[in-house]
Amino acid sequence: MSTAGAPVMRGRIDKRQAIVDAAFTVFAREGYAKAGMDVIAAEAGVAKATVYGHFGDKETLLRGAVVASADRALADNLAAVERLTGGGDDLRETLETVGLRLLQCHCDDRSWAVRRLISAEINQFPDLLDIHARTADRIAEALADRLSRLAVAGRLHTPDPLLAAEQFLALLAGSMDRRARLGTRRVPAAELRAVAGAAVETFLRAFGPRE
Amino acid sequence: MSTAGAPVMRGRIDKRQAIVDAAFTVFAREGYAKAGMDVIAAEAGVAKATVYGHFGDKETLLRGAVVASADRALADNLAAVERLTGGGDDLRETLETVGLRLLQCHCDDRSWAVRRLISAEINQFPDLLDIHARTADRIAEALADRLSRLAVAGRLHTPDPLLAAEQFLALLAGSMDRRARLGTRRVPAAELRAVAGAAVETFLRAFGPRE
Amino acid sequence: MSTAGAPVMRGRIDKRQAIVDAAFTVFAREGYAKAGMDVIAAEAGVAKATVYGHFGDKETLLRGAVVASADRALADNLAAVERLTGGGDDLRETLETVGLRLLQCHCDDRSWAVRRLISAEINQFPDLLDIHARTADRIAEALADRLSRLAVAGRLHTPDPLLAAEQFLALLAGSMDRRARLGTRRVPAAELRAVAGAAVETFLRAFGPRE
Amino acid sequence: MSTAGAPVMRGRIDKRQAIVDAAFTVFAREGYAKAGMDVIAAEAGVAKATVYGHFGDKETLLRGAVVASADRALADNLAAVERLTGGGDDLRETLETVGLRLLQCHCDDRSWAVRRLISAEINQFPDLLDIHARTADRIAEALADRLSRLAVAGRLHTPDPLLAAEQFLALLAGSMDRRARLGTRRVPAAELRAVAGAAVETFLRAFGPRE
DNA sequence: GATGAATGAGAGTTCATTCAT
DNA sequence: TATGAATGAACTCTCATTCAT
Numbered sequence: 001m002s003t004a005g006a007p008v009m010r011g012r013i014d015k016r017q018a019i020v021d022a023a024f025t026v027f028a029r030e031g032y033a034k035a036g037m038d039v040i041a042a043e044a045g046v047a048k049a050t051v052y053g054h055f056g057d058k059e060t061l062l063r064g065a066v067v068a069s070a071d072r073a074l075a076d077n078l079a080a081v082e083r084l085t086g087g088g089d090d091l092r093e094t095l096e097t098v099g100l101r102l103l104q105c106h107c108d109d110r111s112w113a114v115r116r117l118i119s120a121e122i123n124q125f126p127d128l129l130d131i132h133a134r135t136a137d138r139i140a141e142a143l144a145d146r147l148s149r150l151a152v153a154g155r156l157h158t159p160d161p162l163l164a165a166e167q168f169l170a171l172l173a174g175s176m177d178r179r180a181r182l183g184t185r186r187v188p189a190a191e192l193r194a195v196a197g198a199a200v201e202t203f204l205r206a207f208g209p210r211e
Numbered sequence: 212m213s214t215a216g217a218p219v220m221r222g223r224i225d226k227r228q229a230i231v232d233a234a235f236t237v238f239a240r241e242g243y244a245k246a247g248m249d250v251i252a253a254e255a256g257v258a259k260a261t262v263y264g265h266f267g268d269k270e271t272l273l274r275g276a277v278v279a280s281a282d283r284a285l286a287d288n289l290a291a292v293e294r295l296t297g298g299g300d301d302l303r304e305t306l307e308t309v310g311l312r313l314l315q316c317h318c319d320d321r322s323w324a325v326r327r328l329i330s331a332e333i334n335q336f337p338d339l340l341d342i343h344a345r346t347a348d349r350i351a352e353a354l355a356d357r358l359s360r361l362a363v364a365g366r367l368h369t370p371d372p373l374l375a376a377e378q379f380l381a382l383l384a385g386s387m388d389r390r391a392r393l394g395t396r397r398v399p400a401a402e403l404r405a406v407a408g409a410a411v412e413t414f415l416r417a418f419g420p421r422e
Numbered sequence: 423m424s425t426a427g428a429p430v431m432r433g434r435i436d437k438r439q440a441i442v443d444a445a446f447t448v449f450a451r452e453g454y455a456k457a458g459m460d461v462i463a464a465e466a467g468v469a470k471a472t473v474y475g476h477f478g479d480k481e482t483l484l485r486g487a488v489v490a491s492a493d494r495a496l497a498d499n500l501a502a503v504e505r506l507t508g509g510g511d512d513l514r515e516t517l518e519t520v521g522l523r524l525l526q527c528h529c530d531d532r533s534w535a536v537r538r539l540i541s542a543e544i545n546q547f548p549d550l551l552d553i554h555a556r557t558a559d560r561i562a563e564a565l566a567d568r569l570s571r572l573a574v575a576g577r578l579h580t581p582d583p584l585l586a587a588e589q590f591l592a593l594l595a596g597s598m599d600r601r602a603r604l605g606t607r608r609v610p611a612a613e614l615r616a617v618a619g620a621a622v623e624t625f626l627r628a629f630g631p632r633e
Numbered sequence: 634m635s636t637a638g639a640p641v642m643r644g645r646i647d648k649r650q651a652i653v654d655a656a657f658t659v660f661a662r663e664g665y666a667k668a669g670m671d672v673i674a675a676e677a678g679v680a681k682a683t684v685y686g687h688f689g690d691k692e693t694l695l696r697g698a699v700v701a702s703a704d705r706a707l708a709d710n711l712a713a714v715e716r717l718t719g720g721g722d723d724l725r726e727t728l729e730t731v732g733l734r735l736l737q738c739h740c741d742d743r744s745w746a747v748r749r750l751i752s753a754e755i756n757q758f759p760d761l762l763d764i765h766a767r768t769a770d771r772i773a774e775a776l777a778d779r780l781s782r783l784a785v786a787g788r789l790h791t792p793d794p795l796l797a798a799e800q801f802l803a804l805l806a807g808s809m810d811r812r813a814r815l816g817t818r819r820v821p822a823a824e825l826r827a828v829a830g831a832a833v834e835t836f837l838r839a840f841g842p843r844e
Numbered sequence: 845g846a847t848g849a850a851t852g853a854g855a856g857t858t859c860a861t862t863c864a865t
Numbered sequence: 866t867a868t869g870a871a872t873g874a875a876c877t878c879t880c881a882t883t884c885a886t
Contacts, residue, residue, distance in 0.1 A: 036875080036876070036877090037876080037877065037878080038875095038876085038877095048877095048878085049878085049879080049880085052877090052878065052879080057877080057878075058877070058878090
């Protein structure tokens with residue numbers, strides 16, 4: 001569970017990270033309410049009181065775990081979106097690639113877990129959704145930016161790039177709740193590709209260049 | 212302990228119903244783990260042990276509440292889908308009406324609540340998802356049936372009606388998580404109409420009759 | 423620990439009483455803060471949650487124990503004061519008897535314990551003192567009443583019976599903190615008699631009939 | 634962390650003193666069990682481990698605080714008693730002055746606090762009482778000494794000066810528990826004077842020169 | 845000597861569940 | 866069937882104390 005050559009644990013910063021990771025794991029597995037601070041501490045390899053030393057209480061720990069997860073998710077998704085350059089020769093193929101990447105981000109275990117967590121605790125901790133929503137917004141905006149460029153280049157026809165982005169994402173992710181059973185089933189790569197393909201097909205029929 | 216003028220409580224069946232309702236309310240408000248059997252019993256106006264008399268334990272009570280809710284949701288959604296007859300003069304208008312109804316079902320408080328509950332407890336009680344998935348599947352199939360008829364009638368072009376149905380639903384509901392903040396914000400009717408309109412627009416561009 | 427022929431515990435009322443008794447015992451032995459609800463429950467022969475069923479929290483339990491103790495103390499002290507009738511032949515002897523009884527009340531284990539408890543928690547729970555003070559006031563007033571009668575009968579000379587009562591009590595109890603080591607040492611009966619005698623001697627010199 | 638202009642903290646001895654003072658303050662405010670070493674350390678402006686460097690554990694720290702307080706109290710009380718010289722013209726006035734001083738000592742905030750602390754922890758730390766009792770004894774003895782001189786000079790009549798001293802102290806302090814609400818109420822100077830006056834009155838009637 | 849971080853033991857309190865009436 | 870009382874297990878959080886720096 002430790003990083004490298006150090007004997008067991010290289011410093012306080014590592015401990016904090018271990019705690020966040022453990023918290024996320026346990027919250028994801030058991031849910032916020034059922035997750036025990038004992039269990040989280042054990043998973044992190046520290047004493048229970050150490051957890052309280054870093055994060056003041058369970059609620060703060062949850063927030064810490066969610067924020068960390070949102071940060072990682074944002075980076076992954078933006079990386080995917082950035083592959084959508086207008087320069088590619090084949091628009092369909094590019095869209096399919098990007099769509100597949102986005103789908104893979106969406107279907108990452110941790111992604112499912114945060115969404116489930118936030119969904120579960122929305123009444124108790126509405127601010128968790130703010131964190132998440134900000135992330136999702138930035139992804140949609142980034143995607144809209146790229147679609148705008150394509151529109152300007154005459155390769156797409158859409159008066160409202162943000163709407164187009166939203167619908168693209170909806171076509172991609174819309175059926176995943178069912179297919180992945182909310183993240184408890186691993187969706188085969190082939191199925192992901194098919195979904196991405198169908199999404200792109202419909203998207204291009206609606207917004208693509210008229211032949 | 213009962214209200215005076217009323218026939219005092221018309222039998223055990225009413226009490227059972229009161230318990231299921233109370234359970235749903237409390238589970239929805241607090242989440243499964245945090246919901247207390249005391250609170251549910253109080254909300255239902257019965258003693259805690261009475262709850263245990265009807266449902267053996269908390270888990271069973273949750274299942275009961277979810278099943279009841281799924282039944283109601285199924286009925287509502289099917290009623291909406293059935294309005295999608297091929298006979299309508301204006302296909303776009305019909306689709307918009309149906310889409311709006313489906314959106315309204317999707318945005319019902321109870322609908323959000325079940326989805327959040329199932330999402331939250333998917334690891335502990337995977338079978339809850341089965342109940343829900345069966346419901347969702349039947350809705351999608353029913354919608355696919357209607358789209359098939361429209362395709363047969365030459366008013367839509369789609370080789371795969373089930374896929375079209377799925378994508379229509381995705382276009383409708385795809386952005387609602389964000390817009391409704393997972394059910395904690397009431398989405399104005401006008402916004403719902405706009406979303407339905409945009410979904411239908413894209414859907415028709417992709418599958419509609421080529422002019 | 424149960425009262426009579428009943429198998430183990432004759433009802434809920436007995437359990438409540440057992441809890442109050444146990445609470446007093448443990449609070450007296452360990453102090454409020456150090457006393458564990460586990461220990462109290464065990465001493466009472468019930469489960470910890472049962473204690474919480476009767477008294478909502480530790481604080482309320484403390485109050486319950488103190489009130490019960492104050493009630494008993496009041497009864498005992500008033501019984502002692504009531505023996506101070508004017509009809510006795512020998513005033514000195516009567517005063518000595520009553521003084522001794524009051525001293526015995528003062529030196530009862532439970533009396534020391536409440537005083538220590540209240541003293542210890544006066545900052546956290548100032549209202550405990552109110553309970554106790556009311557009790558002490560009633561005792562002093564009752565004593566003042568009796569001294570008044572003696573004054574009216576010409577057997578004592580004091581313009582302020584309440585002051586006389588207070589001073590009589592002060593002369594009796596004034597040195598007991600030291601002698602009884604705040605209740606941790608049992609003061610021999612002979613010593614108590616001596617103290618009572620000395621108190622009466624001084625009291626009579628100050629307020630007694632001038633020969 | 635230290636105040637700017639001052640010589641930064643003149644050495645370890647000052648820190649030790651700061652810790653004892655802080656400990657007394659916190660123990661007095663919260664009680665021994667509830668007082669936290671964190672809080673004491675913070676109040677003293679040092680790190681928690683520093684407290685452990687000076688005093689090995691919480692118990693020792695308590696003893697240190699109590700001893701310091703007892704020393705100060707002893708000095709104050711002896712200073713008061715020493716004012717009781719036989720040379721004064723007016724015995725009553727002298728006694729009233731001394732009595733008032735003793736009452737003031739008794740009603741000092743710190744005095745109440747130690748008494749409450751010792752009373753609270755008598756079961757856990759009986760030796761605290763020894764410290765305190767020794768102090769009280771020395772005060773009583775000193776007072777008895779002065780009363781002896783007055784008796785020898787024929788200005789008082791008592792065969793047992795120590796008893797007279799005890800009773801004088803009892804008449805003074807006997808009602809203060811109630812009046813000062815165990816130290817949580819500040820008793821007005823006038824009331825103190827009145828109590829001292831009444832005590833001296835009774836004392837002189839019992840032990841004073843027969844006219 | 846002084847500190848920040850870490851910890852094991854234990855605190856009060858809650859809760860799903862059972863039982864006697 | 867319906868209930869009030871009882872319970873054991875578990876929970877979050879605290880604290881006196883130690884250790885590496």
